[in-house]
Amino acid sequence: MKLQIPVDTAGGRYPVAIGPGLLSDPASWQGLLPGRQVLVVSDDTVIDLYGERLNQVLATLPGADDRQLGRLVLPAGEASKSLASCADIFQALAALGARRDALIIALGGGVVGDLAGFAAACWMRGIAFVQVPTTLLAMVDSSVGGKTGINLAQGKNLVGAFHQPAAVIADTDTLASLPERELRAGLAEVVKYAAIADADFFAWMEAHAPALLARDPAALAQAIATSVRHKAAIVARDEREAGERALLNFGHTFGHAIETATGYGRYLHGEAVAIGMLQAARLSQKLALAPAEDGRRLERLLASLGLPTRAEPVLAPETILQHMRLDKKATAAGLRLVLWRGIGQALVSQAADDADLRAVLAG
Ligand code: NAD
Numbered sequence: 419m420k421l422q423i424p425v426d427t428a429g430g431r432y433p434v435a436i437g438p439g440l441l442s443d444p445a446s447w448q449g450l451l452p453g454r455q456v457l458v459v460s461d462d463t464v465i466d467l468y469g470e471r472l473n474q475v476l477a478t479l480p481g482a483d484d485r486q487l488g489r490l491v492l493p494a495g496e497a498s499k500s501l502a503s504c505a506d507i508f509q510a511l512a513a514l515g516a517r518r519d520a521l522i523i524a525l526g527g528g529v530v531g532d533l534a535g536f537a538a539a540c541w542m543r544g545i546a547f548v549q550v551p552t553t554l555l556a557m558v559d560s561s562v563g564g565k566t567g568i569n570l571a572q573g574k575n576l577v578g579a580f581h582q583p584a585a586v587i588a589d590t591d592t593l594a595s596l597p598e599r600e601l602r603a604g605l606a607e608v609v610k611y612a613a614i615a616d617a618d619f620f621a622w623m624e625a626h627a628p629a630l631l632a633r634d635p636a637a638l639a640q641a642i643a644t645s646v647r648h649k650a651a652i653v654a655r656d657e658r659e660a661g662e663r664a665l666l667n668f669g670h671t672f673g674h675a676i677e678t679a680t681g682y683g684r685y686l687h688g689e690a691v692a693i694g695m696l697q698a699a700r701l702s703q704k705l706a707l708a709p710a711e712d713g714r715r716l717e718r719l720l721a722s723l724g725l726p727t728r729a730e731p732v733l734a735p736e737t738i739l740q741h742m743r744l745d746k747k748a749t750a751a752g753l754r755l756v757l758w759r760g761i762g763q764a765l766v767s768q769a770a771d772d773a774d775l776r777a778v779l780a781g
């Protein structure tokens with residue numbers, strides 16, 4: 419079954435389509451190819467799996483004979499979310515003669531989506547792009563909401579722009595080929611929505627963890643749709659992260675620091691976020707904000723989804739603290755963290771001091 423969830427932004431409304439077979443369905447693409455140049459950006463794993471399906475559907479769309487189609491394929495992995503890859507996209511656009519009405523199609527996970535979206539934001543000060551997320555993480559989070567960017571050696575996502583896609587086409591059939599570990603990492607972001615905003619959804623996740631891990635199509639579709647609805651609602655209220663949108667970073671300040679401290683190699687983003695959410699929960703418990711039982715439920719749920727609950731071996735608290743201070747939410751006044759009131763409620767706070775943080779990080 420196909421679902422369509424609208425995302426309302428200052429620049430207008432765009433659809434997030436969720437369902438099986440959408441990538442190859444010409445109806446998904448109707449009205450999305452305004453000009454003659456189209457650049458497909460993907461990685462070398464995803465292009466082999468789904469590049470041909472995309473080519474075939476593009477060939478059936480009106481204007482196919484006149485269309486100039488380019489393709490830029492990057493090595494799979496976080497290292498491709500770089501300034502160098504962005505320059506490669508600009509060169510590919512220049513080679514195509516891409517004008518203001520050109521389109522970029524981001525076919526892949528969050529790495530491809532963030533990078534291609536950033537290039538789209540920059541080319542001629544902004545051209546359209548379509549997100550075709552192929553990981554669970556990208557379907558539930560990164561493809562929706564317009565955060566685009568690249569990493570520097572000094573930290574993740576330090577260079578970026580808000581640039582909303584023209585549409586998101588989430589073909590749930592593509593999840594069949596996703597490695598088990600990537601599926602679990604995506605489920606961490608689904609747990610995030612339940613933890614910060616939706617106690618009923620949290621209970622649903624507890625009951626459906628086995629079905630989600632078994633890739634039951636109905637369970638996955640429900641998890642994706644519920645997540646996207648939460649994200650769309652928050653983005654509609656706070657597109658530029660003046661306030662509420664920061665709650666979507668629950669566990670991320672800890673998680674990004676873990677990823678950076680371990681050189682992006684040991685943990686997937688979602689795994690680091692799982693550990694980070696538990697650190698945020700433990701800190702919230704220490705500050706008497708969240709009940710201990712809710713922290714135990716969060717830990718049990720993440721463990722039941724096969725996610726790590728602690729960094730092993732424990733990382734040096736001082737190193738993690740240093741990386742946390744580079745977080746985009748940090749200000750001259752100190753670290754602003756997303757803390758927890760328990761299942762379904764989060765808040766942004768500066769209440770924690772370094773001693774509290776060191777105690778949690780050492781734990
Ligand atoms: P990813 O893009 O690196 O994809 C993970 C791996 O799965 C890659 O090796 C890829 O080749 C492979 N893959 C993708 N789809 C596949 C499929 N259907 N079948 C088989 N293999 C497949 O990682 P990700 O987890 O999708 O995204 C992580 C990135 O997203 C990080 O850079 C993170 O910072 C970013 N992110 C951005 C936002 C945002 O709001 N923009 C939100 C969350 C995360």
Ligand code: GLY
Nearest residue numbers: 559563565663666
């Ligand atoms: N992934 C966090 C956000 O989109 O705001």
